[in-house]
Amino acid sequence: MIAADHSYLDNAVLPSGDSPELVLVPASLEERIAALKLNSPAWKGPLDLDAYITRENHLAQQSLTKDGLITWLLVVQGQPEGERTILSSCETYKKKAVLVQNGKVEYVPALSIGSVFCRPEFRGKGYAKRMIQELVMKMDMEPKATNKVPFSLLYSDIGKKFYAQFGWKPYPSAHFSLPPVPKDAYDRAIVRSDLPTARTLVADDVRRFMCSADVVQKELEILRAASQRSPSAKVGVIPDFDHFKWHWAREEYYAELLFKDKAPPLIKGAGDDQSRVYCAWNRNFGETPEESTLYILRWVYDEPTSSEETEKTAQAMATIIRRAQLEAYEWNMAKVQFWNPTSVMERAVAILDPTAQIVHREQDSVACLRWHGAEQDKEVEWFWNEKYAWC
Numbered sequence: 001m002i003a004a005d006h007s008y009l010d011n012a013v014l015p016s017g018d019s020p021e022l023v024l025v026p027a028s029l030e031e032r033i034a035a036l037k038l039n040s041p042a043w044k045g046p047l048d049l050d051a052y053i054t055r056e057n058h059l060a061q062q063s064l065t066k067d068g069l070i071t072w073l074l075v076v077q078g079q080p081e082g083e084r085t086i087l088s089s090c091e092t093y094k095k096k097a098v099l100v101q102n103g104k105v106e107y108v109p110a111l112s113i114g115s116v117f118c119r120p121e122f123r124g125k126g127y128a129k130r131m132i133q134e135l136v137m138k139m140d141m142e143p144k145a146t147n148k149v150p151f152s153l154l155y156s157d158i159g160k161k162f163y164a165q166f167g168w169k170p171y172p173s174a175h176f177s178l179p180p181v182p183k184d185a186y187d188r189a190i191v192r193s194d195l196p197t198a199r200t201l202v203a204d205d206v207r208r209f210m211c212s213a214d215v216v217q218k219e220l221e222i223l224r225a226a227s228q229r230s231p232s233a234k235v236g237v238i239p240d241f242d243h244f245k246w247h248w249a250r251e252e253y254y255a256e257l258l259f260k261d262k263a264p265p266l267i268k269g270a271g272d273d274q275s276r277v278y279c280a281w282n283r284n285f286g287e288t289p290e291e292s293t294l295y296i297l298r299w300v301y302d303e304p305t306s307s308e309e310t311e312k313t314a315q316a317m318a319t320i321i322r323r324a325q326l327e328a329y330e331w332n333m334a335k336v337q338f339w340n341p342t343s344v345m346e347r348a349v350a351i352l353d354p355t356a357q358i359v360h361r362e363q364d365s366v367a368c369l370r371w372h373g374a375e376q377d378k379e380v381e382w383f384w385n386e387k388y389a390w391c
């Protein structure tokens with residue numbers, strides 16, 4: 001397939017991005033692999049090409065993605081399948097989501113867009129733009145037919161402007177970034193600060209403490225109550241166990257390849273049973289340890305209702321963050337990050353490091369949401385805008 005791409009590049013004049021000849025098509029199995037080969041320099045990180053393709057195939061088999069993943073290609077109409085030149089490519093995933101309005105909770109599918117790519121020699125010709133335009137047209141037709149996909153989301157690594165022109169509005173994209181902490185410093189800090197010790201969570205604990213029907217119902221009740229107080233649509237990707245499993249499939253794949261002598265990464269988060277504060281994390285392995293990050297994918301806790309409760313919750317969070325910092329150290333990672341901290345989380349970080357500053361991302365991983373619902377100018381609030389929903 002790649003050979004066909006290159007011969008086309010040598011022998012033909014490429015159409016412009018606004019040419020009526022261009023169409024967006026779902027990739028065949030072979031074309032999906034060809035698209036992965038093309039985009040591998042952007043996203044393979046420390047893996048070689050084969051390991052990158054195996055990673056992508058492994059992730060595509062996870063319960064989160066196996067039924068709703070489509071690779072889209074921008075191609076010239078009329079080229080036979082298998083010989084089509086890939087001008088640009090991207091992926092869409094279907095996610096389970098909720099839409100809450102006027103006190104009514106609806107379970108809806110949402111679309112997540114990722115891996116938007118144009119190979120270097122074709123860039124600047126308007127292919128990525130055209131691909132996204134075509135995708136938007138397909139998405140906008142779908143709700144009219146089924147009234148089912150009310151919003152889509154993506155995480156832009158190219159700032160806020162490119163996707164805004166197609167209707168994806170940037171949403172809060174802030175995080176704390178904290179350094180790893182070695183064991184002796186961790187022990188000293190816990191003793192000195194008189195903080196409780198966090199318990200570690202394995203996958204099944206995350207399922208029990210963070211994904212149970214009770215937890216989900218409690219969160220939905222918060223959205224429902226909020227929707228009775230304000231007219232905006234409240235949406236969120238359901239933070240189900242499948243999301244965590246997807247992230248862990250990724251980290252376990254890397255760990256097996258890159259840390260052959262180390263025990264597998266079984267600790268998937270930390271918590272405090274007394275305060276009922278829990279978080280789940282994953283290890284994201286970059287090209288170098290400096291680029292490796294332990295992400296807290298999601299927090300679960302009861303919103304405090306008094307200043308004493310706030311302090312207690314913040315203390316529990318502080319000890320959990322410390323535990324995450326120790327985990328980052330043990331996996332040779334450069335930092336711990338968590339997204340869109342609430343005021344209690346800010347307090348927790350201040351307990352650990354009063355000088356730590358929130359970072360507002362302008363360029364990378366900018367959370368963007370596009371509303372496809374009936375009312376065009378509807379105000380839309382994105383709940384649970386945390387790292388777990390990223391893919």
Ligand SMILES: CC(C)(COP(=O)(O)OP(=O)(O)OC[C@H]1O[C@@H](n2cnc3c(N)ncnc32)[C@H](O)[C@@H]1OP(=O)(O)O)[C@@H](O)C(=O)NCCC(=O)NCCS
Nearest residue numbers: 042116117118123124125126127128129155156157158159
């Ligand atoms: C980003 C990318 C898909 C753009 O492809 P392309 O076909 O060259 O894009 P187009 O020609 O359709 O559009 C060009 C527009 O995108 C903007 N753009 C391209 N790369 C950009 C970047 N890294 N940061 C910000 N804007 C960028 C250009 O400034 C231009 O804007 P203009 O229309 O206002 O002049 C391509 O550069 C790429 O594959 N990069 C590597 C992978 C990547 O980062 N993907 C984005 C993931 S969110």
